[in-house]
Amino acid sequence: MASIKISVERLTEGLYIKLPLQWADHPFLRNHFKIKDQQQIRLIQKLGIQFVYLLPEKSDNNPLAPETTADKISEQEEKFLDKQAEKLWQEKQGRIERLRNYKRKIQRCEKNFDRSMSQLRSIMGKIKSRPLNAITEADFLVESMVDTLMESDNVALHLMNDKKDSEDIYFHSLNVAVLSMLLGKSHGMSAAEIKVIALGALFHDMGKLKIPTAILRKTTPLSAPEINYLKLHPKYSFDLASLADNFPKAAMPILLQHHEMLDGSGYPKQLKADDIDLYAQLVSVINAYDNLCHPTDKSQARIPYSALSYLFKNKKAQYNGDFLALLVRMMGVYPPGSVVQLSNQQLGLVVSVNSDRLLYPNVLIYDPSVPPNEAPILDLEESELKIERAIPPNKLPEKVHIYLNPRVRISYYFDPND
The missing domain is CATH 3.90.105 (Molybdopterin biosynthesis moea protein, domain 2)
Known part of the structure; x- marks a missing residue:
């Protein structure tokens, strides 16, 4: 402009x-x-x-005419303006401190996320050889996550940095577990129920460890035999979990049924409606959302806003409508990871939403006058601005894309927003 x-x-x-x-x-x-x-x-x-x-x-x-001259400032007005400037500086310092606190929370959240990822890698590595140890470790991981989730009424969901593109199954499993836990809490489920859901979500795709990598990473359409092979992964997940006596029975249906659809079009058993376990119905909604954001063919990836809209508008016959509606309310209209245009035409990246202020996410603002690592993060609740629309990252000018660095992989973690 x-x-x-x-x-x-x-x-x-x-x-x-x-x-x-x-x-x-x-x-x-x-x-x-x-x-x-x-x-x-x-x-x-x-x-x-x-x-x-x-x-x-x-x-x-x-603007005023070029020959305009400014009136001289009186001594009384000078004092008044000095007081107003000091007030503005104090407000600005307060904002800077809030930004520092926010970034400290992000750092804490990222440490928890990295720790959970490390534990999940260890757990998956042991699932075949030492299943009892793997489930015990998973139990400890889930327990700490549930405690964090339940200790605060107001939980902030943060966008996490992606590290390695070769660990799809770990990122996906942790993403599905985190969002399933949040959805369970939003639904009013108890800590014990959320723990069951989290364990099922963590292990729902571990059967893919037995599927050839060539099939999992194939970006062209799968052949009929390859599709049939891939559809075996719920059974493989179930079989692996069955190796451990300490895997909760209530979580088993999640492993088997997370691809079943209410209209009977899912797999492996084409179950319908109430024949599908409620916990599996919940996880299947989250699984579908994350798969839309991270398909094997990355050119088909949807931005979070688009993924939510697509599910809500087109998939009510296949997925639990209550969970779909609750997911939209939980994530906000513009979930973390959404690139947005504000009412002042500025561009930004939604980096977090608070559970009690869904209409006012925190947005990382594109401002070329500020270095990217010091980019302002705007809390929309404290601003007169609002989001006008979501923008696909590939539509951004190159310099804006580099600055905002929208994630190829959308990963989430939560933190109590005290």
């Missing part, structure tokens, strides 16, 4: 301007904004700058 350089004497209300300063060198919350009153104009003039950049397309007014 083209900008025009104008002197600060020409400023008036309704102009959308960008300051020629670094974010830390002025008291305003953003480098660019629409001027709302004379006080803002006076504060800009006191910054010691000679000009600003005007964005005409986003302005509601025209």
Whole structure:
């Protein structure tokens, strides 16, 4: 969007301007904004700058005539403006501190995520040779996750950094477990029920360890024999879990039935409606969502917003409608990982949602005047802005894509939002 350089004497209300300063060198919350009153104009003039950049397309007014001169600031007004500037600086410092606290929470969440991934790799590695040990370790992992989930009424769901593209089964299994636990909690299930669901979700795809990698990673259409082979993985998961006497019986149907559909079109037994275990129905919704976001053919991947919309609009006959609706409410209209355009036309990446403020996610803002590692994270509840639409990452200009770094893999973890 083209900008025009104008002197600060020409400023008036309704102009959308960008300051020629670094974010830390002025008291305003953003480098660019629409001027709302004379006080803002006076504060800009006191910054010691000679000009600003005007964005005409986003302005509601025209600048004053070029020959305009600013009125001299009286001593009384000078004191008043100094107090207002100090107030703005305090508000800005408060925002900076909240951002620091948020980033500390993200770091804590990422440590928990990495720890869980490491434990899951160990568990999967032992499932054939030492199944009792594997289930015991999984039990400890799930117990700690359930405790974290249940200890707070308000849980924040965060977008995690993806590390290795070769560990699809681990990321998928942990993703499905995390989201299934959250959905179980949103449904009002007890900690004991959520633990069963989490164990089933963690192990629902372990039967794929027995499927040839060439089939699992094939991006062209599978042949009929390959499809039949892949459809054996629920039985393989069940067989592996049966090696351990300590795997909870209530979780077994999740392993066998997470691909069954309410209309009977699923597999392996074409079960219908109430014949499908309720826990399996819950996990199957999450499994479908994550598979839409991460198909084998990455060119077919849907953004989270699109995946939720597709399931809700087109798959109610196949998946539990209550769980689908609850998933949309739980994730928010724009889940973490969604690239969005805000009402001021800025672009951003949704990085977290809070369970009690779904309409106001935290958005990482594209601001080329700020280094990417210091990019502002905007809490929409504290802003007058709102999300206008979701944008496919491949539609972003290259420089914006590099800055926001939208994830190829959408991984989640949760953290109590104290």
